[in-house]
Amino acid sequence: MTAGTAGPVPALRPGTCQLWWASARDAHPLLRGLLDDAARERADRLRQPAARALHLTAHALARTVAGAHLGVSAGKLELTATCKRCGGPHGKPRPRGPLGLSWSHSGDRVVVAVAVGAEIGVDVERIAPFAGETADRVLCGPERAVLAGLPEPHRPAGFVRYWTRKEALLKATGDGLSVPPELLHVTAPDARPRLLSWSGPARPGLPLHLYDLDAGAGHLAALASLGAPVRPVPFDGSALLAAAVAEAAASGTFRDPTPFPQERPVAP
The missing domain is CATH 3.90.470.20 (4'-phosphopantetheinyl transferase domain)
Incomplete structure (x- = not known):
């Protein structure tokens, strides 16, 4: 289920969908540095520790993976939401460019899906x-x-x-x-x-x-x-978040995983 690389985020290929799996147990306070203000505020409003852990893990993982593909810092990644019905500032979160992004969490599981051009x-x-x-x-x-x-x-x-x-x-x-x-x-x-x-x-x-x-x-x-x-391909999101936490603890800052050196990020 979590087969795939635990190191840098590999570049997306057309026709594939990366599925990054993680757990509520991967939540760590240092991951809050990857969230934007709105996501941190929502996390603070959640009363149940389990719900906060799932929220933190899901948003940190989504921003880490999407940021790596777009070549931007996860903490500076811009996600916009526009309602398909009314045009209001709510609905499906979207990064810039052709990157498709979706995530979900329930129970103990978190999954982030990314694809290009779909x-x-x-x-x-x-x-x-x-x-x-x-x-x-x-x-x-x-x-x-x-x-x-x-x-x-x-x-x-x-x-x-x-x-x-x-x-x-x-x-x-x-x-x-x-x-x-x-x-x-x-x-x-x-x-x-x-x-x-x-x-x-x-x-x-x-x-x-x-x-x-x-x-x-x-x-x-x-x-x-x-x-x-698309062809679903699973990856280890738990290892990706653990690496981000370890690096943050060592350096005091987040440096995002980037695609393999021979690959290029998804163009905006």
Whole structure:
């Protein structure tokens, strides 16, 4: 799951999507130096230590990886968000240039996805019991029927499989939960991931590609890309953050990992 380099961030190749996996256990106070003011303020508002650890790990890892690809300091990386619906300053965070970026965290897992020239969305969720009204609200009729037909012990994982696929798709399109998830119909939990239908006027004009990911014990995850397909490639985000913390402790400053010397960063 965390195969790949633990050293410098390798350059992105067209048609691939790097998946950087980390854990809430990777949170360290020195990583706060990688966050912008808004992310630090949000972290400070979180009351639960576990939630703060996930937030810190996810934002630090996203900024470290994206900054390395763009050749800028993670602490100075600019991410903008513009709502697809109203144009307001909220929605999917985006770096400059052609770099696609998405991240997610749940339970103990953090994942950051990056690709060049593709809109992507990633979601990871801890497998946990769910309320019946939640399934009624986010699943379409055929999906609810499939879920009800599963043996009861398999229903939590089945629901999470449905949810991660839908969340990844809506992140890739930039719609988020402004599009009700029940308007999307995806394949059954044990079937190859695929979007079967998208009801309503907000259906994207480009094809959507969907992938199930190995998120480790107790978690499920999915990746989606809009337009062209991508090849998911996992990397060790825990080692990347540990190296950043060690360097910060030794020098008092952050120096970001850069692509291999023979590679060039993604052009802005």
